[in-house]
Amino acid sequence: MADEMVRRAQQFVNQVYGSRIGMTVAENGQTGWNTMYALTRALQYELGISSLSNSFGPTTLSTLTSKHPKLNASTVPSADFCRIIQSAMYCKGYDGGDIDGKYNSRVEAGISKLKADMGLEDAFPGGSLEPKVFKGLLNMDAYVTVNSGSDAIRNVQRWLNGRYVKRSDFFIIPCDGHNSRDVSKSMLYAIQYELGMADGTANGVFGPGTQSGLKSHTVTVGETGTWALLFSAAMILNRRPVSFGGFTAATQTAVEDFQLFARLTVSGKGDFPTWASLLVSYGDQSRKGEACDGVTKITPARAAALKAEGVKYVGRYLTNPSTTSLPEKEIQPGELQTIADNGLRCFPIYQTYGRDASGFNYAAGRAAGQAAVNAALDHGFKPGTRIFFAVDFDALDADVTSNVLPHFKGIQDALQEDGIRFAIGVYGPRNVCTRVGEAGHSGASFVSDMSSGFSGNFGYPLPNDWAYDQIVTKWVGSGDGRIEIDVNIASGRDIGQNSFNKPRTAMADVRFNGDYLASLRTDVGKYMQSIGFPNDGGNRIFTHAECFDTILANDDVITAQSNRFNMRKALIQTSAYWEMRHYDLVDQTVDHQVASYHLNGVGAVKDSSTGIAQISGDVGIRAWNHCIDASRAATILPMARNPCGS
Incomplete structure (x- = not known):
């Protein structure tokens, strides 16, 4: 809602200072940071500061303190200087008079009310404006309870x-x-x-x-x-x-x-x-923790060192997206059995590359959920195990709303459609853990409290559903048992697992079981709709059913070729389906132009990277020649196709 006095303040700063301070603001009657920045710059201009900025920093404060340690009717240096104060008061929600350049009784009363709300009625009595109060006036902080704020917390704030x-x-x-x-x-x-x-x-x-x-x-x-x-x-x-x-x-x-x-x-x-x-979020870092997590394989010697340290629960990673960094980050063959044989329990963590908000969204969450389930089964985790999905960056509250919560909804949907074999946990800062849990997307939190400077840790309480509280990194053990760990306090809400199935071994892909055809078609369609591809094709050439049925109609030949070349069918099927779903009128037009050139000698478009395979003829020919040069032509010949597709 627009406030007419705020609009007048915006008009004043634009008309008087716009050309002087290098910015103007929208005259919409709504207080925002840009208006506060403009008023700050206007103040700096009046103070004679040559390098203007949006920040009311040390230079502004020291200059203001030296020149005007107490502003009032007898000390305010000019009418426009007073109008800056009056404008800021209205933007802050206080009566500033008529923005007429007069530091009158209404301005004094407004400043007195501001200081009382700040808790400064004793420190700075009266209606004068002190430099630190001016600094507080020119920001977006509130000095009354907002958004269901706590009166008890406000009392503490005023006292401080x-x-x-x-x-x-x-x-x-x-x-x-x-x-x-x-x-x-x-x-x-x-x-x-x-x-x-x-x-x-x-x-x-x-x-x-x-x-x-x-x-x-x-x-x-x-x-x-x-x-x-x-x-x-x-x-x-x-x-x-x-x-x-x-x-x-x-x-x-x-x-x-x-x-x-x-x-x-x-x-x-x-x-x-x-x-x-x-x-502080990490608390007393000398505490012993019953849990730990790390990127190092647990050997019998390391397991003994952990037990001697009082550790009962060990967090280990289900996957490692890097083939070169941290070679033991992923659970290693035989490691879970070593953990169990030594009386320890393991809780699994799923983390890939998500180091900023852009890596988190609904589609990525669904993919993460499916990948984590497969990895957990590959390693031998039994149903009922809780997988902790990582949010390992300084997520602002807005990031949680826009990215993290949809991501965990995707994880939740993926695990529900898998049959809820595994439970969901969240690893991250306190605010992330709390909000994901309150949204119903996780049942326990693994809190990254060691990152005390994270915005989501500083000022937030420990989540009610915390299971593990990460507080410090340290080395334990000696000799072959020496290992670096993150020490975690354990609440008992999650205790990991100490019994595991035999790890799944890689097997050659087989033909698709037709009994699951309808379910697979539905699931793939739902996923594609969730990322903006309607089942009817939308503005693209092919519908979901046409693409899906085309791929499955070639299941026999794809299965045979995947076995021959020792590659997963999914690498063939997914890419072909994906590109077919993307095929649109632009792709079709270019393909027709290529065909017209080669078949009829019309036009100048000799090549394209369109079509279902999304590969240009030139690339296809060079790939073909590479295989011949590598003496693999005899093997490749049964798959020979026209690489140009024309």
């Missing part, structure tokens, strides 16, 4: 702002009732300040100094004061049901529940392991 805003590296955080990267980092700054770290030393990182200091600040029942407030704040930000304040008996009960949930030693105290688990 009010207590620490005057520290040089602490900037105003949102007060919207939601934990986030900035809010979580502000907690680390707060703890470092209370530990006595100076400005410039405190850095918001959970480093050795912070960890050492926290080990001396265990909080228990009856304690009040700043450390009790900080601990209750950390609990609240992790969505644990406590009151913001002293460490009460109710707090102790909530701590015990959290410790049990996170598989910490249940002490009821705010001890270091509990502080660590509340503040």
Whole structure:
């Protein structure tokens, strides 16, 4: 919905500063980052900063602080400078007067309301505008609860702002009732300040100094004061049901529940392991884990080293898409039996190349589900095993919505159509795991908490359905048993398998069993429709039925040739079906032009890469000649066809 005062703010920044700041904004009455960027640039222009940018960074803040440490009716330098403030206020949802360049009582009241919402009524009383508040005014953070935000979290946010805003590296955080990267980092700054770290030393990182200091600040029942407030704040930000304040008996009960949930030693105290688990995703990395995962084959010696370390469950990969990198990443022949013989259990992981959002979509999910089932059966995993499908990148929340959830719907559909022989798990950052589970696409999470800087980990609580929590990489064992592993805390929600079927061996393809013809035709058609190819052909020449029946009509010859050349039928059938489904009027026209040239001497199109095989005549001839040169002509002759197809 358009806001007329926001539209007036946009008109002002365009008319007065558009030619000066190198940008204009849409005059649509809707606040957005572009409007905030333009106002930021306008401020920089008024401050005399020559290199304008969208960022209200250190230069902007230091220049503003030195020139205008407190803006009000008597200090605002010009009418347009005041209009920038008024415009920003309206974009932020506060009354800024008439955008008339007058810092009047309405502007003062609006600024006072803004600072109260930020929690700064004591730190910065009155209606003047301080530089850090100006910085907070020129972003998209909210200072009231939005999107069902928590009042308890908002209280923590306001308290942090009010207590620490005057520290040089602490900037105003949102007060919207939601934990986030900035809010979580502000907690680390707060703890470092209370530990006595100076400005410039405190850095918001959970480093050795912070960890050492926290080990001396265990909080228990009856304690009040700043450390009790900080601990209750950390609990609240992790969505644990406590009151913001002293460490009460109710707090102790909530701590015990959290410790049990996170598989910490249940002490009821705010001890270091509990502080660590509340503040960073990986928690106390000195913890022993009952599970691990890795890319190295488990031998008897390595199995013994893992058992000595207290490991019970081992995560291993079903496939390895690379033929050169990490040669033991995929489960090796005989390895599962070694795992079982040594009293360990194995949980399978499926991961290929998905390192960004583009690799995740519904079609890729269906393919991943089918491939994982086949790989699990090849290795000998029994029905009922849970396969953890990996999302191994820093997925933003928008990526989860647009890519990851459809991908896991594809996985779910594939496994359902396979008969639900295997259960689905998700590996990834906390937010990914939580949202995939809440969508009903997985039943357990393997959390990549070691990647503490991921957007989906920083500020998100541990998922309720977590099975494995990955916290640190380390070497264990010695000699032949030495092995590098990722240490995982295990919740017991998944315990892998310790009994396996005999691995499937590769066998020559056989003719298709006609009893499954109707089911296969339906399944292939459903898949193609899911990726945009309607069964009636749409804007392409052939329907699904025509393509499918053409391929299956040649099943005998394809089976014979696949056996002769030791290749899978699917490599022939899938590519032929795929190209036939893509064949359109453009392809047909070019093919007719090629035929017209060679048969009738009309036109100039001698060759094309169209047709069902999608291979040009030139390429076909060169491939043919290569085979002759390789002395394979006698073998190839039974398959001789006109390579040009004309």
